[in-house]
Amino acid sequence: QVQLQQWGAGPLKPSETLSLTCAVSGASFSHYFWTWIRQAPGKGLEWMGEVTHRGSAIYNPSLKSRLWMSVDTSKNQFSLRLTSVTAADTAVYFCASMDYYYMEFWGTGTTVTVSS
């Protein structure tokens, strides 16, 4: 059974850096791409980017200048760092597996609040 367990830091202030990690179990880490998707309060889903098991990443152009994704294959984990956060980055952040542009397995989501 594939499980994605995610965690990250608590409330953030504007200009700080958001860091999240997702641990994968029950799946071949090298089989999938690994992606982050977020959902602002009352809004729809937004694809943030994806990273391969080799660490090669593709980012949403709207976030590219602030976003970094990485992997730790020794732990079957992948991570996200988003710099210079603002209130607009307040959202629930989901990690997920990606295969041929669809997401089958999801983490439970992490609520991130940015407030001064």
Add this chain to the structure above:
Amino acid sequence: QSALTQPRSVSASPGQSVTISCTGTSGDVGGYDYVSWYQQHSGGAPKLMIYRVTQRPSGVPDRFSGSKSGNTASLTISGLQAEDDGYYYCCSHGGNKDLLFGGGTKLTVL
């Protein structure tokens, strides 16, 4: 404004059928057979319902079906049940290796 256009809401009674549309362009929905659909309840994690336009993951009832014509993809739910109530999002590969979502459709089972 989302890249893919969905109706904000649809409704139907139990036992009836409903279709949710997802309109894009030839650069995304119309250009690739990489449309997927997700169900979301009360802000929880989305659940994959359809992938590659028409494919159903294991465990998803065959009441759910997907199709595509030109730049518009559709999700049809037949024999509606109360548990189908929720939000539905379409997603498509958008070229340049990116993903696009629709704005979401609230399905109300009356």
